[in-house]
Amino acid sequence: MTDKAKENNKSLTADAFSVKSRLKNSVVTPPPAAGAFKANPLVKQTSFRKFYNRGDLPIALEHDTKGNKIAWKVEIEKLDYHHYLPMFFDGLRETKHPYGFFARQGVHDMLEHGGNKITSVIPQLIIPIKKALELREAKVLCTTLKVLQHLVVSADLVGEALVPYYRQILPVLNIFISMNCNLGDGIDYGQQRRENVGTLIQETLEAFETYGGQDAFINIKYMVPTYESCRLN
Amino acid sequence: MSAASVIPEPKSMTRAKKWSDEVEEAYRFQVAGYKGEAEYTALKGLEVERWPDSGYIKKLTRKDGNFYYYNKDRECPDKDVHQIKIYSYN
Numbered sequence: 001m002t003d004k005a006k007e008n009n010k011s012l013t014a015d016a017f018s019v020k021s022r023l024k025n026s027v028v029t030p031p032p033a034a035g036a037f038k039a040n041p042l043v044k045q046t047s048f049r050k051f052y053n054r055g056d057l058p059i060a061l062e063h064d065t066k067g068n069k070i071a072w073k074v075e076i077e078k079l080d081y082h083h084y085l086p087m088f089f090d091g092l093r094e095t096k097h098p099y100g101f102f103a104r105q106g107v108h109d110m111l112e113h114g115g116n117k118i119t120s121v122i123p124q125l126i127i128p129i130k131k132a133l134e135l136r137e138a139k140v141l142c143t144t145l146k147v148l149q150h151l152v153v154s155a156d157l158v159g160e161a162l163v164p165y166y167r168q169i170l171p172v173l174n175i176f177i178s179m180n181c182n183l184g185d186g187i188d189y190g191q192q193r194r195e196n197v198g199t200l201i202q203e204t205l206e207a208f209e210t211y212g213g214q215d216a217f218i219n220i221k222y223m224v225p226t227y228e229s230c231r232l233n
Numbered sequence: 234m235s236a237a238s239v240i241p242e243p244k245s246m247t248r249a250k251k252w253s254d255e256v257e258e259a260y261r262f263q264v265a266g267y268k269g270e271a272e273y274t275a276l277k278g279l280e281v282e283r284w285p286d287s288g289y290i291k292k293l294t295r296k297d298g299n300f301y302y303y304n305k306d307r308e309c310p311d312k313d314v315h316q317i318k319i320y321s322y323n
Binding site: 060069071072073074075076109112113 | 292297299301305
């Protein structure tokens, strides 16, 4: 083989659709990963963390308790839900201790004891929920999905009040709904710890449908086409 | 008469072996720092708030004035059952 022929055989990497890519010896590089499943770690400090550090939250900051409880300085019934509930929901993005724990437990207590006060706060909760889901981190996803399941049963009409916001909440659920690996005879320990994202999403959508009234299913189906009703059929 | 003298003193104490409603009740008081309902009502002079369906304790005021809130369902984990003290006053 002559030197000229050798030179012609040298392959040339080129981006797809570029002028270079049309040369005979060019090798077109594959497209970059879209990154649909890629986690976006928390970069900016959450406002929950800021308020916690500043001592603005009505909770007693104890670092020595063994339990899974938080001590409230003010009775929950007297709290302004419009102010505090979105603040605690904002903390759902946190994975770092103690912020994550206080946010989770705070949301849990407020939902458990809020009653009818929760329904009117729903519009303010959508942005924190969306931000938490957008991180696409398994740990944050699990926490948020469990909170959503608790939210729909926390008071009457909450499920129905969420229906107009499915467009904000469900796209990320649609991406991860199939994240339920078949391990053959292997054991997925996440199952017993309730950390399997696919299963949690299925449970959440079923809760949405059950408590969302008659329009819920069609709205869910619009955003998550692979979802099948748990009530119809 | 000071409040401390009114607090009933238990006569005996046993450790719980198995979970029951009584153990759950004692667990909730002991998480908040009280021996039981007798001590709580004597110290705080408050009625205990309970969940309407299950009858479990809903809310307690701790000795330092902070509030603890409890779930509708069982809270006491199996691993903590043996630590619960059941006081008897007779």
